Amino acid sequence: MAYQVNGSEIEHDEEGYLTDLSQWNEELAEMIAKTEDIEMSEEHWEVVNFLREYYDEYQIAPAVRVLTKAVGKKLGPEKGNNKYLYELFPYGPAKQACKIAGLPKPTGCV
């Protein structure tokens, strides 16, 4: 299974998570978002970029509870809450935003 971006194939697993996260780019993120019915706004990008930074620092995709708390710390309480994050990513901020960010599925998500 693969995403097609500018003529190149980028492999993903059966749920759409990238096999090799070094292949991620912003164009691909837009495309994955589209398959999730998400139109990427500045607010979406803020969370996706936050996740990529989190991954770079800790080498894991955070559980949603941890993401919410960390977003609150970094971007303020008006963004560090479930309502805000679920409005942006209705099927779960950890799952959906991680997929768009090219990260693996968060540990602990069955």
Next chain:
Amino acid sequence: MNDETEFESGVVKRLMFVNRKAPHGTIYALEVLEMILISAAFDQDVHLAFLDDGVFQIVKGQDPSALEIKNFAKTYRALEGYDIEKLYVDQESLEERGLSADDLLVDVEVIGRDAMTELIDTMDVVFSA
């Protein structure tokens, strides 16, 4: 299961993960780390102990990139965000290996062997590797 898995029974157990193996040579350290992250979803009283070669798991400056292994040492620093903050290191194990708390990449409580013995004995469940 959705993103917000919660443990409903309300029984909080004293849980300990005992790490005794050096990282990278075997899969134990990484597997236990994943179990620890998963355990955080269940609101238990989680404790981590690093004994014997397990202390090497949290030594600063690890770079397994040439082995093409994920640098999961960084993940121990994420545990605080998961509210896992009870980390204990066996003092003798550190000393035997020429290490001190300054060589470690996370905040830990360094305790002597007797204190470790007592601590392990108070646990309801112990996972070790």
Next chain:
Amino acid sequence: MPALHTVNKSPFERDALTACLARAAEGSTILLIEDGVTAALAGTRHAPTLTAAAGRFSLAVLGPDLAARGLAGRPLVPGVKVVDYDGFVDLAADSSTVVSWL
């Protein structure tokens, strides 16, 4: 209730037994299983380790693991009790917690 500590590595190969004996609380049960059963044999280089621990712990070895290795009839370190699988289950059920040293 005391804890049950199991050791499944031979002392000739790994330090699991030493590590266990150093951290188990007095009064705990130490059960030798799998390759760990070699530690129970009398007269070996490592027998003194277990002999020295006999006063502080209740010592046991899993019979089927001795038998599997052709060691069932051999003399054991004094104080080591041989248990079968049912005995293993009883020990686990009677313990506050089970700690495996591997």
